[in-house]
Amino acid sequence: MSWYSKTAPRGDIVVSTRIRLARNIKGMPFPSKMTAEQFCRVNELVRDVIFKSNSPIVKQLKYIKMDNVPEVERFAMVERHIISREFALNYQNRAIIISDDEEICIMLGEEDHIRIQVVFAGLQPQLAYNIADDIDNILCQNLDIAFDERLGFLTECPTNLGTGLRASVMLHLPIMEQKDEIGILAKSIRKQGFTIRGMYGEGSKALGSLYQVSNQVTLGVNEQNAINSLERMTYQIIGQEEETRKMLNPIKLQDRCMRSYGILKNSYILSSQEMMARLSDVKLGISEKIVHCNETPIKLMIEGSPYMITRILGYDSPGDRDIIRAKKIRETI
């Protein structure tokens, strides 16, 4: 069961929590400078260390060479938030070690040699961090990981130097967005070492009103503190979104959410953009107890993404995709 199929704490506003640790092997150039042989060497080193460990986590993991993953599947993995877009594009010689539920994914040969990533539904930074940390311990105990006593973990990009930790949450903030409060929020959290950006789309409004909040500071801080402060910051933003929602006209809110539900339930052609907007309203309606829905909107958003639909369709056709997407959503919602 994928992360996005699960119900989770504060899932009404916090879609997911993501922990990422960047690590590199000493004496090896960074991936941007690596040869095919060196990629192979890194992949095998990490694979062997992980699968020889007797940690219970290892049982659910599998090793996949990215050269064996077709393009559509690679980009569908991006849409499921398992791998980065850059990794899907520069996939040659790379590999991943991934859990069956896709909550754990170790990318080998992304910007750094090793990127441990744990994604959980809802607000679960501590739990996600604990798993990432367990994997980190296996690696650090068995590999010569590039580490400087003064700086901390060494990484390709200086913004990751130190902990190599990026902790983030994906938040659903439809009403703060509607009230134009995201800009103010961005300013205020920047001062506290956090950043916010739209998950999808560009311009003033994020597609689906989904925003990613992540820590910016990796140098001179400790990992546990970073996790704690992300959790605090998230509760603060949840509070703001909830306060803003209290000021809404109930009938207007009901009208907005139910109309979007009605459209999804009855549409026969549905673009990805419109799906995001309508499902965002439905998600808002569910958390405000206005809409009842058979499936979580986030699961539908992800499963309705272009490559996820192309995967079902078996061929590439934006027109047919909009028809299949409409059918899928109409029948499950």
Place this chain on the structure above:
Amino acid sequence: MSWYSKTAPRGDIVVSTRIRLARNIKGMPFPSKMTAEQFCRVNELVRDVIFKSNSPIVKQLKYIKMDNVPEVERFAMVERHIISREFALNYQNRAIIISDDEEICIMLGEEDHIRIQVVFAGLQPQLAYNIADDIDNILCQNLDIAFDERLGFLTECPTNLGTGLRASVMLHLPIMEQKDEIGILAKSIRKQGFTIRGMYGEGSKALGSLYQVSNQVTLGVNEQNAINSLERMTYQIIGQEEETRKMLNPIKLQDRCMRSYGILKNSYILSSQEMMARLSDVKLGISEKIVHCNETPIKLMIEGSPYMITRILGYDSPGDRDIIRAKKIRETI
């Protein structure tokens, strides 16, 4: 049961047929110049003649003084297409003789002394004309109706001179409208003595895609010919609308009609304008066998009109009207 609650021949495209005969009493000024006493005299003359007749039509008729009809009810009658807007505005001293199903309505003191109006659902010009003609015969046999051997019936406005007959159909032409074919149609039917205009709204698009086609010529023609030629013209336009519909992309059509149905089924605030547009799509969907609906869209359109809703509401509030309208439609559609 009102005319708009009935199913009728070619009701898929022809919403209603309306026959109107304008008559005046000799030796009496036209209503624009009449005194209160003269209105009273005309009302009583016509009332007495009608109710003394032994025609079976008379049994279902009743006489109503417009001074006793409150404003909201008067304009709700306009929305039900029973009386004209002008008559609702200039109601003082006027009266109507109306059937229980509101298919027959004789306005006394509109532009002419007597306006016999028969409205039937669907395409039924002959049937509607026969009833109007029966009433006309009662009047002509018992009153001194202003008639000129050379010109025909005398009327206040010269455009009605001759037969005093206006025969019209209300047509639902969503696809000809979408394809910008109404302008061309208007030109072509004008040459044949007909005119077309949007039933509601101004500008290039008629609200609800509803158009009224009526005969223009009253002088030097015979009533039966006018009825026949309206029927022929209507079939011609039906054919054009049907041809245009055949060229539509079926999935786009289904998407359009079902979305509108979904919105109506799930909206909590609904303006009159939006209701008309969405119900027009639903009507199209029903006639194309895409949408199933518990109630005819035309009935919903009329019952969702502003004054019809104000009547239920009991007070005037456009905001509350949109909420009541949404509820009424959501629950009946």
